[in-house]
Amino acid sequence: MAATENRWRYLAGGIALALLSALPGARTLFATVLPEDRADLMYHRYDGGGVEVDGPTLQLRKSVGEAFSVSADYAVDSISSASVDVVSMASPYTEERTETGLSVDYLHNKTLMNLSLIKSDESDYLSETGSFSVSHDMFGDLTTVTLGYSVGNDDISRNGDEDFAQTAKRQNYRVSLTQVLTKDSIMSANWETISDEGFLGSPYRSYRYLDPLSEKGYSFLPESYPRTRTSNALALRLKYYLPYRAALSGEYRYFSDTWGISANNLEFAYTHPFRDKWIFDIRYRYYTQEGADFYSDLFSRRQPFTYTARDKELSTFQSHTVGFGVSYEIKADFWQYIDHGSFNLDFDYMRYSYDDFRDITQGGVAGEEPLYSYSANVIKAYFSIWY
Amino acid sequence: MIMKSALRPPMSLLCLPLVLILGGCSVEPWVKPYERAHLADPIMSFDRNPVASGYRNHVFQIRESARGAEGGGGGGCGCN
Numbered sequence: 068m069a070a071t072e073n074r075w076r077y078l079a080g081g082i083a084l085a086l087l088s089a090l091p092g093a094r095t096l097f098a099t100v101l102p103e104d105r106a107d108l109m110y111h112r113y114d115g116g117g118v119e120v121d122g123p124t125l126q127l128r129k130s131v132g133e134a135f136s137v138s139a140d141y142a143v144d145s146i147s148s149a150s151v152d153v154v155s156m157a158s159p160y161t162e163e164r165t166e167t168g169l170s171v172d173y174l175h176n177k178t179l180m181n182l183s184l185i186k187s188d189e190s191d192y193l194s195e196t197g198s199f200s201v202s203h204d205m206f207g208d209l210t211t212v213t214l215g216y217s218v219g220n221d222d223i224s225r226n227g228d229e230d231f232a233q234t235a236k237r238q239n240y241r242v243s244l245t246q247v248l249t250k251d252s253i254m255s256a257n258w259e260t261i262s263d264e265g266f267l268g269s270p271y272r273s274y275r276y277l278d279p280l281s282e283k284g285y286s287f288l289p290e291s292y293p294r295t296r297t298s299n300a301l302a303l304r305l306k307y308y309l310p311y312r313a314a315l316s317g318e319y320r321y322f323s324d325t326w327g328i329s330a331n332n333l334e335f336a337y338t339h340p341f342r343d344k345w346i347f348d349i350r351y352r353y354y355t356q357e358g359a360d361f362y363s364d365l366f367s368r369r370q371p372f373t374y375t376a377r378d379k380e381l382s383t384f385q386s387h388t389v390g391f392g393v394s395y396e397i398k399a400d401f402w403q404y405i406d407h408g409s410f411n412l413d414f415d416y417m418r419y420s421y422d423d424f425r426d427i428t429q430g431g432v433a434g435e436e437p438l439y440s441y442s443a444n445v446i447k448a449y450f451s452i453w454y
Numbered sequence: 455m456i457m458k459s460a461l462r463p464p465m466s467l468l469c470l471p472l473v474l475i476l477g478g479c480s481v482e483p484w485v486k487p488y489e490r491a492h493l494a495d496p497i498m499s500f501d502r503n504p505v506a507s508g509y510r511n512h513v514f515q516i517r518e519s520a521r522g523a524e525g526g527g528g529g530g531c532g533c534n
Contacts, residue, residue, distance in 0.1 A: 107505040113513060126505050142509075207483025239522065245500075250489040255500060259522030300522035304500060308492040316500075322520035330520035338497045346497065356519055380519055392506075413506055419517065445513055447506050 099177045099204045099211075101136040104129050105453045115417065115443020117149040117159075124449075134175065140168035140185075151439055152379070155427050156273055156287060164189045177204040191270070193222040200241070215241035225270040235265030251308040259300045268292035274377040276366040277433060284433035285365060290376050293361075298324035314338040327360035328381065348392035348413075358383040364425050365434045379424040379439065390415040399452070408452040415445040 105128055112121040122143035130136040142165070149159035170183035179202040187194040200215035217239040225231035243257040273287035280286075302320040309315060315337055322330040336350035359381040361374035392413040399405035418440070425436040485493070492498065501507050511524040 107503070109505050109509070111509050124505055124509065208487075209483050209485060241523075247485050247490070247493060250485050251492050253493055253498065253500075257523040261522050298521060300520065302523035306498055306500060308495065308498055312495070312497070314495075314497045320520065320523055322522070324519070326519075328519045330518065332520065340497060354514070354518060354520070359519070380517060386518070411503065411506065415510065415513075417517075445510070447509060449503070449506060451503065451505075 099174060099179050099202065099208075101130050101134075101172055101174050101179070102128055102138070103453060104136075105451060107449055107451045109447055109449035112446045113443060114445075116419070116441035117151060117154065118443075119147045120144050134173055136172040136174075138168075138170040138172075138183075140166065140170075142166040151426055151428060151441075152272060157271060162190050164192075177208075178202065191224045191226050195220055196237075198239075209247040211245040213241070213243045213245075215239070215243075217241075221265070223266050223270060228270075231270055233266030233270070235263060235267060237264075238262045253306050255302075255304045257300075257302045257304075261298045261300075263296040265294060266292075267294065267296055268376070269378065272376075272378055274366060274375040275364065275427070276369050276371070278369070285427075286369075288369065288375075290378070291374050292376060293326065293374055296324055296326055298322065298328075312340055326381070328357060330354065330356040344396045346392075346394040346396075348390070348394075350388075350390040350392075352386075352388040352390070354386045354388075356382075356384055358423065362423075364423050377424075379421055382424045383422040384419060384424070385422075386417060386419045388415055388417045404454055406453045408450065411447070411449050411451065413445075413447040413449075417443045417445065419443075 107124070107126045109124040110121070111124060113119065122145050124140070124142040126138065126140045128136060128138040144164040144166075145161070146164065147159070147161045153159055164187060166185065166187045168183060168185040170181060173180045173182075181198070181200045181202075183198045185194075185196045185198075187196075196217055196219035198215065198217040200213055202211055202213040204211050217237075219237040219239075221235040221237070223231075223233040223235065238261070240260045241257070242259075243255060245253065245255040247253050268290050272290050274290050275285050275287055277284065278286035300320060300322045302318065304316065304318045306314055306316040316335070318332075318334040318336075320330075320332050322328070322332075332352060332354040334350060334352040336348060339347045341347060359376060361372060362376050362378070362381040364377060364382070366372075366375060390413070392411065394409050394411045396407060396409045398407050419442075420440040421438055424439045425434070426439040427436050429437050431437070496502055515521055515524075
């Protein structure tokens with residue numbers, strides 16, 4: 068009886084393996100392999116807090132021989148900003164950001180190496196980043212360890228001021244461990260240290276201070292940031308396969324840096340396939356942050372400290388994000404070079420509420436204006452093909 | 455005899471990690487290849503659609519101070 072059971076189990080395993088080899092993404096859990104050959108074309112749109120960003124993203128990936136895979140990326144963000152910062156200190160503006168990337172993966176036995184270059188270009192910000200990472204599978208392919216390093220150089224200018232020229236350098240160090248726990252669960256732990264040096268603020272933004280000589284009761288002066296910053300982030304992710312072909316996942320991340328900022332975020336997601344062709348995703352994310360030591364919505368006087376900032380991203384706040392996604396798979400029998408494809412639609416609703424950033428466009432006594440909050444919608448519509 | 459007993463604890467301590475490392479190399483996978491059907495299902499991928507998740511991470515990075523350990527890429531300032 069036991070022998071019969073084992074034989075059936077073995078046979079079922081063989082059938083499962085045969086089926087899995089036909090599934091997209093299946094190969095990655097059995098041995099170190101190159102990423103899949105696929106192409107993605109996405110339209111994205113962000114709308115919230117007076118900011119609108121939209122544009123296309125294209126990514127193409129193709130293997131070359133048995134050992135190499137090459138990927139190319141292109142993305143455009145068309146930005147139209149009338150955010151609370153911009154409205155209260157300057158005039159609304161529009162601009163465009165272009166991002167291009169090239170990446171090469173090299174596979175050698177159970178080791179996968181990646182080299183990538185990314186360039187991001189705006190009218191007042193040029194960023195170039197190079198990354199290298201090594202992944203290695205071990206312990207019967209149940210464990211994957213990845214080490215990564217990136218270095219980026221930024222050139223910052225100020226529109227309308229040809230004399231302004233600043234630079235910043237950024238280095239990232241990453242370690243990650245992915246571990247198969249049981250036949251239904253997998254976890255991953257990621258650690259990343261990022262170190263910045265150079266001009267780390269905004270050439271446009273100002274801080275606010277109490278000024279009895281001003282009619283409004285306050286005035287502005289340009290912000291001043293430290294020229295170094297080091298941050299650490301630790302993230303844990305867990306994914307569990309439910310008994311009826313659905314997946315549940317959880318994620319927690321802790322963050323802290325040398326500017327006194329600490330943050331926690333927690334996310335839960337549920338994935339539910341429907342029949343053969345549909346996959347539905349729902350997710351919820353909570354983020355909370357303690358602000359930087361040198362942040363204040365309203366400083367008590369002009370130049371009170373060496374460093375002064377009124378960037379709301381450095382303040383104390385919370386955010387909630389609820390997301391929904393749907394994917395429809397198509398079999399591409401009509402074209403011999405395409406294996407299959409999918410249409411995808413993704414939507415996120417975000418709500419940010421600030422504890423110490425006030426909306427000065429609403430008026431009122433200095434320091435007693437209503438606290439600022441806003442919501443945003445993010446839509447991603449994309450088409451993917453595997454070949 | 456005294457020397458031998460004095461050497462014994464440090465040698466044991468030295469050998470322990472070696473045994474663990476060598477033991478680890480020959481570890482028997484507790485989830486067999488034929489038991490990984492569920493894990494290999496695309497819905498179990500941590501990053502099923504890298505382009506979409508990369509953009510999502512980028513949106514959060516711009517609006518929040520926390521950064522890193524996302525498992526996705528991105529670059530540039532994208533301020534405001």
